Amino acid sequence: MKPHGLSLRGLIIKTGILIGFIVLATWGVHMIRDALDLQIRPDNEQQVHKAIMVGAVAYVVLLALPFVPGAEIGIALLAGFGAAIAPLVYVCTVAAMMLAFTVGRFLPIGALERVLWALRLRRAANLVARAAPLSKDERVAMLLAGQSKWVVRLALQYRYVAIAVAMNTPGNSIIGGGGGIMILAGLSGIFTPTSTFLTVIIAVSPVPLAVIFLGLQF
Amino acid sequence: MPQILQIAAIAAATFGTGAATLTVMNEDIPDLAVPEGDWTASGALDGISFSVSGTDLSSGAELEDEIIFREGTFQSVDCEQYCNFGWSDYFTKEIDGVIHFTATALCPDAPHTVVWYGTLEGDELALDLTWTTRRWYWTNQIQIRGAGVAIPPEAVSS
Numbered sequence: 001m002k003p004h005g006l007s008l009r010g011l012i013i014k015t016g017i018l019i020g021f022i023v024l025a026t027w028g029v030h031m032i033r034d035a036l037d038l039q040i041r042p043d044n045e046q047q048v049h050k051a052i053m054v055g056a057v058a059y060v061v062l063l064a065l066p067f068v069p070g071a072e073i074g075i076a077l078l079a080g081f082g083a084a085i086a087p088l089v090y091v092c093t094v095a096a097m098m099l100a101f102t103v104g105r106f107l108p109i110g111a112l113e114r115v116l117w118a119l120r121l122r123r124a125a126n127l128v129a130r131a132a133p134l135s136k137d138e139r140v141a142m143l144l145a146g147q148s149k150w151v152v153r154l155a156l157q158y159r160y161v162a163i164a165v166a167m168n169t170p171g172n173s174i175i176g177g178g179g180g181i182m183i184l185a186g187l188s189g190i191f192t193p194t195s196t197f198l199t200v201i202i203a204v205s206p207v208p209l210a211v212i213f214l215g216l217q218f
Numbered sequence: 219m220p221q222i223l224q225i226a227a228i229a230a231a232t233f234g235t236g237a238a239t240l241t242v243m244n245e246d247i248p249d250l251a252v253p254e255g256d257w258t259a260s261g262a263l264d265g266i267s268f269s270v271s272g273t274d275l276s277s278g279a280e281l282e283d284e285i286i287f288r289e290g291t292f293q294s295v296d297c298e299q300y301c302n303f304g305w306s307d308y309f310t311k312e313i314d315g316v317i318h319f320t321a322t323a324l325c326p327d328a329p330h331t332v333v334w335y336g337t338l339e340g341d342e343l344a345l346d347l348t349w350t351t352r353r354w355y356w357t358n359q360i361q362i363r364g365a366g367v368a369i370p371p372e373a374v375s376s
Binding site for chain 1: 277300330360
């Protein structure tokens with residue numbers, strides 16, 4: 001039987017593909033920036049300001065929606081305007097995450113159960129149904145009970161770290177993206193608003209901070 | 219705590235922290251540093267107009283303008299197209315036969331501040347200016363360097 005582990009050759013090929021993708025993406029951003037030719041002049045400053053305001057509102061709303069790739073708007077703003085726009089993108093990202101969390105927190109948990117049933121995720125739906133009437137601490141205890149997988153136990157015990165990692169994991173859009181993750185966090189009832197807010201402030205900071213301190217080297 | 223108060227608390231914390239973050243992270247760009255000296259509202263350039271060619275030092279874009287001095291005030295024809303700056307007081311000082319002038323124009327409708335500094339030697343004008351826009355989320359500045367020649371008042375396009 002052929003082993004499932006990745007061979008050295010496979011690893012090299014995959015790493016090469018990843019590096020190629022990054023180089024192509026960087027080149028693409030470079031081309032977009034050149035094509036846009038975003039020069040702020042006295043004659044277009046008002047239009048640029050309006051475009052940034054519309055873009056920022058759209059960014060907050062879209063990023064808060066599950067499965068909607070709103071992060072691209074933030075990246076486009078950073079690519080177009082550079083480090084100067086990073087503080088606004090950072091604040092909008094925090095606002096979007098907290099908007100999604102707040103929506104999730106005040107949605108009835110029965111809504112999640114119905115969504116899971118509609119998706120035919122029966123085990124998850126049953127789990128939510130059992131967790132619904134419990135308090136926050138009871139829910140955590142129930143989720144931890146009987147968990148043999150150390151990864152799950154660790155993620156539940158250090159759930160704020162886990163959610164920070166999930167928010168920053170590339171490709172998280174397949175599990176709902178930042179907005180979907182935060183709506184589920186709110187719905188779960190096991191995250192307090194204050195701790196979640198502090199987690200979000202730290203979790204979404206890497207990209208804007210990198211842009212501020214390292215700049216965009218085009 | 220009632221739900222509405224919780225939502226209000228989360229919103230207040232988010233917007234408060236956001237405002238504080240932008241205040242701290244939004245780095246101001248100072249206006250053009252005009253040399254200190256004995257600046258006076260002498261009206262020494264009253265009645266003179268200049269045709270000016272300038273370059274945006276960042277993008278390299280070429281700019282054409284006409285500037286007018288009258289009754290102790292100053293106006294840029296080109297800047298008036300983008301904002302109703304009106305007439306701004308200008309100040310002068312003379313050193314070794316060279317007239318130095320400076321003026322600060324404030325846009326009443328948008329957060330634009332334009333600071334001018336120039337020298338007039340004979341009929342030749344050299345000038346620097348910064349157009350600084352201070353929005354709540356960032357500060358943007360355009361630096362322009364230019365030169366000009368005197369033109370008759372009736373030749374001004376405004």
